[in-house]
Amino acid sequence: xxxxxxxxxxxxxxxxxxxxxxxxxxxxxxxxxxxxxxxxxxxxxxxxxxxxxxxxxxxxxxxxxxxxxxxxxxxxxxxxxxxxxxxxxxxxxxxxxxxxxxxxxxxxxxxxxxxx
Amino acid sequence: xxxxxxxxxxxxxxxxxxxxxxxxxxxxxxxxxxxxxxxxxxxxxxxxxxxxxxxxxxxxxxxxxxxxxxxxxxxxxxxxxxxxxxxxxxxxxxxxxxxxxxxxxxxxxxxxx
Numbered sequence: 201x202x203x204x205x206x207x208x209x210x211x212x213x214x215x216x217x218x219x220x221x222x223x224x225x226x227x228x229x230x231x232x233x234x235x236x237x238x239x240x241x242x243x244x245x246x247x248x249x250x251x252x253x254x255x256x257x258x259x260x261x262x263x264x265x266x267x268x269x270x271x272x273x274x275x276x277x278x279x280x281x282x283x284x285x286x287x288x289x290x291x292x293x294x295x296x297x298x299x300x301x302x303x304x305x306x307x308x309x310x311x312x313x314x315x316x
Numbered sequence: 317x318x319x320x321x322x323x324x325x326x327x328x329x330x331x332x333x334x335x336x337x338x339x340x341x342x343x344x345x346x347x348x349x350x351x352x353x354x355x356x357x358x359x360x361x362x363x364x365x366x367x368x369x370x371x372x373x374x375x376x377x378x379x380x381x382x383x384x385x386x387x388x389x390x391x392x393x394x395x396x397x398x399x400x401x402x403x404x405x406x407x408x409x410x411x412x413x414x415x416x417x418x419x420x421x422x423x424x425x426x427x428x429x
Contacts, residue, residue: 204358206358242319242419242420242421242422243359243404243417243419245416245417248416256416288356290358290359291358292358303347303408303416303417304347304349304361304364305349305361305417306361307351307358307359307360307361308358309356309357309358310356310357310358312356
């Protein structure tokens with residue numbers, strides 16, 4: 201499945217590091233999303249971008265900084281993270297404004313992040 | 317935040333058996349989605365339902381959008397070992413531009429060969 205790709209697949213970082221996660225969608229969609237998935241918890245929506253504009257920030261700490269330079273690419277910049285931020289970070293995309301079916305989201309494989 | 321009630325939380329079944337899981341909500345949804353997630357991977361869309369009462373199949377999988385619009389179920393017939401994984405339901409309240417899925421807690425399925 202190559203519709204939504206994420207890199208890197210695995211990342212280990214210290215609390216003082218700065219790193220970035222990358223997502224790219226090849227589906228021609230106009231909306232992209234970041235989710236956090238921790239063990240034993242439902243997926244948590246972090247950010248939503250529609251047509252490159254951020255439309256949702258779900259009370260995410262400022263140590264997570266998203267960037268959407270165009271409708272195909274989405275980044276999540278990380279700095280001074282905490283060990284509890286260790287999780288699977290998932291990117292998704294959808295085509296909104298499509299006769300009510302626009303919010304069907306397609307997910308990437310995720311980046312497994314470990315903060316030491 | 318709001319959640320869907322998904323049950324059962326886990327299932328351990330024999331290969332060849334049929335499986336049924338469901339999601340319920342106190343509020344109405346306009347779309348129901350079912351995803352499967354393998355360990356270390358992202359959720360993969362299995363079935364999307366857009367209309368109350370809709371019954372849709374994808375191979376051995378069948379899902380239905382409840383008439384009340386507050387529930388959905390997923391059935392897997394004649395399970396095989398590769399059906400192992402976590403199954404999530406997700407609902408969308410509005411149509412078009414909301415961009416927000418509400419997820420169930422997931423059903424972990426294990427299949428004994």
